[in-house]
Amino acid sequence: MNSHKILSFRKKPSSLANYARIILTRRPGNPHESPLPRLLGRLENVTPDPNNLSRYRELCGLQNDGKIPVLYPHVLAAPVYMHLLSHKEFPIPLIGSLHLRNHIIRHRPIDDREPLTLEVMTGEKRIVRQGLEFDFRILLTSGEEKLWESITTWLKKGNYGTIHAHSPHADIIKPINDGREHAESFIPENIGKRFARITGDYNPIHISKFAAPLFGLKRDVAHAMWVCADTIRQLPRHEKGSPLRIDLAFKGPLFLGSRYLIKLKVKNDRLRFDTYCGDNPRPCIQGQIENLAADKHLYRNTFFPES
Secondary structure, three states: OOOOEEEEEOOOOOHHHHHHHHHHOOOOOOOOOOOOOOEEEEEEEEOOOHHHHHHHHHHHOOOOOOEOOOOOHHHHHHHHHHHHHOOOOOOOOOOOOEEEEEEEEEOOOOEOOOOEEEEEEEEEEEEEOOEEEEEEEEEEEEOOEEEEEEEEEEEEEOOOOOOOOOOOOOOOOOOOOOOEEEEEEEOOOOHHHHHHHHHOOOOHHHHOOOOHHHHOOOOOEOOHHHHHHHHHOOOOOOOOOOOEEEEEEEOOOOEOOOEEEEEEEEEOOEEEEEEEEOOOOOOOEEEEEEEOOOOOHHHHOOOOOOO
């Protein structure tokens, strides 16, 4: 992490400025030829805005237990990682890129008034069969203690070459053929706009049924991270202790105004779930949640090994 160019912020970057750069900035060179810049955005003494956190809990059906919900750090980090992905040195156009996967380790529950240091950094990129994959990483710390970390993977579709790399986290979530139907839920028509006001993610595919077809969708779709939060709250209690690992893979759209079905398989300390939208026979989101003991391989090898 020491080799990164550090961008320190006194306050969270402006979402409006981030979107302006995404739309207006000309990207340098060819995205598959240009290396990802080593950028690290840092924001210190971060605590969630109480009103924003309250609205998030309400929208995701979560109780106020005094702790930060396990997916909420993505909301905290969003202005910083959008600043990095819209940075003039970042070579990949974000418009048209797809959110593929999230891999999260929460080392312990985080008090919602605990001052935190937030770091977001660009990760690796690779040419895969579908196009160009790229990662960014998020780390929350308190002093020297790691509290929460994640890798998010995006895909820019296209033909960038014939030599394809292996995506290092693509095979973590194994298919399930014997999952049982666990719960059925509904995606409200207005959830796109409501979640956008909380997260600052105003991607038109989430907020306009007229704009979504311009991106190849039949209508507007839910934010995947809202569906994941809504799904996770309906699963059997998984908070047996710390640390906790969550892996999520996004396979297809979940349309606003649709019903979705959760299928579940429980084995030992792992919950493996799929969500299905409407009559689509294929899962739109695949996920798993695992309680990790300190001596487990996955926990020892965190996403941010000591430098």
